[in-house]
Amino acid sequence: MIFDIILIACIVAAACSMPGVFLVLRRLSLQSDAISHSVLFGIVISFFLVKNFHSPLLMIGAAATGVLTVMLSEVLLKTKLVKEDASIGLVFPALFSIGVILISKYAGDIHLDTDAVLTGEIALAPFDRFVVRGVDLGPRSAWSMGLIAGVNFLFLLGFFKELKLSTFDAGLAASLGFRPHLLHYGLMIMVSITAVGAFDSVGSILVVALMIVPAATAYLLTDSLAVMIALSIGVGVVSAATGVIVAFSLDTSISGTMAVVCGLFFAVALFFSPRYGMVSKMIVARDRKWVFACYTLGVHLLHHEGTPEEEQESHVRHLQDDLKWAPKYAKKVVASGIRNGLLLKTGNHLRLTPLGKETVRSLMNRG
Numbered sequence: 001m002i003f004d005i006i007l008i009a010c011i012v013a014a015a016c017s018m019p020g021v022f023l024v025l026r027r028l029s030l031q032s033d034a035i036s037h038s039v040l041f042g043i044v045i046s047f048f049l050v051k052n053f054h055s056p057l058l059m060i061g062a063a064a065t066g067v068l069t070v071m072l073s074e075v076l077l078k079t080k081l082v083k084e085d086a087s088i089g090l091v092f093p094a095l096f097s098i099g100v101i102l103i104s105k106y107a108g109d110i111h112l113d114t115d116a117v118l119t120g121e122i123a124l125a126p127f128d129r130f131v132v133r134g135v136d137l138g139p140r141s142a143w144s145m146g147l148i149a150g151v152n153f154l155f156l157l158g159f160f161k162e163l164k165l166s167t168f169d170a171g172l173a174a175s176l177g178f179r180p181h182l183l184h185y186g187l188m189i190m191v192s193i194t195a196v197g198a199f200d201s202v203g204s205i206l207v208v209a210l211m212i213v214p215a216a217t218a219y220l221l222t223d224s225l226a227v228m229i230a231l232s233i234g235v236g237v238v239s240a241a242t243g244v245i246v247a248f249s250l251d252t253s254i255s256g257t258m259a260v261v262c263g264l265f266f267a268v269a270l271f272f273s274p275r276y277g278m279v280s281k282m283i284v285a286r287d288r289k290w291v292f293a294c295y296t297l298g299v300h301l302l303h304h305e306g307t308p309e310e311e312q313e314s315h316v317r318h319l320q321d322d323l324k325w326a327p328k329y330a331k332k333v334v335a336s337g338i339r340n341g342l343l344l345k346t347g348n349h350l351r352l353t354p355l356g357k358e359t360v361r362s363l364m365n366r367g
Contacts, residue, residue, distance in 0.1 A: 004126035013236035015149035020215035034092035040099035066192025298360040
């Protein structure tokens with residue numbers, strides 16, 4: 001059973017992570033959250049029409065509601081009377097609330113209930129089997145989400161260049177004959193289909209986590225779009241599998257643990273990403289501080305080189321008197337300059353090395 005749960009979790013994570021990259025790049029995380037909730041309205045209406053929870057019309061209705069959410073939000077935004085987050089906040093609570101009211105009033109005695117849609121229960125997903133002519137082919141969720149993951153992959157593969165161009169430069173895409181709005185709505189349709197497909201297994205809350213967090217983690221690790229998509233899928237799959245295993249070992253919520261593991265991966269990337277991590281930025285800022293101080297000292301020494309005041313101006317004590325540097329700070333700056341081959345210290349006097357002179361002149365000319 002645990003193998004089936006891991007399989008379903010990994011497939012759901014992979015399906016959600018692919019469109020999630022473009023949601024993060026386009027800063028559409030609010031829209032994904034809105035879609036993942038408002039599609040409930042489309043599911044309910046479609047269910048009332050067909051009376052079959054496994055009907056493909058549910059997915060069509062959910063996708064249509066997702067697109068409707070985006071369209072209504074953009075209509076409100078174009079009025080320039082509300083901001084983007086406010087327009088989304090006006091549309092999706094209305095649709096979501098209608099869906100909740102309809103479920104509570106008319107669908108409380110069937111599987112389609114608010115708890116199942118919001119939180120889901122992946123531990124029960126393996127019991128819903130896909131049986132063909134008496135042959136058990138595995139969990140139905142694994143097949144349905146596998147199909148959705150395949151469609152997402154084909155969509156990204158087929159429109160990769162167009163999505164890349166419209167994401168980073170929509171104006172250029174339009175001038176070249178592409179239609180950024182159609183690509184945008186196509187992406188929103190895929191998000192809607194992915195969300196409703198994952199509802200029965202993991203619920204809307206985890207869907208949002210799996211769409212946004214792995215992609216945001218990958219965004220901190222690379223600038224290559226193709227690598228970002230691969231990393232997003234990898235982080236999502238590993239987080240899902242790890243979350244299931246940890247949840248079983250601790251006897252806790254599977255969906256909650258998966259979301260926590262996703263958050264931990266993001267936290268690691270946030271702090272320790274080689275280029276964009278907070279620790280890396282702190283190191284770079286610290287290095288720049290010493291580089292700037294060494295540059296200031298180098299300009300000072302070069303300016304007074306060969307002048308009658310050179311002996312006085314190059315004295316270590318002068319750094320404290322004239323530049324107003326604290327003794328401890330001045331000592332660190334001198335040590336940094338010597339370590340990088342820019343300074344030489346003879347007694348209590350400093351002078352630039354040939355490399356130091358060349359570096360200072362180059363920086364001065366560049367400035």
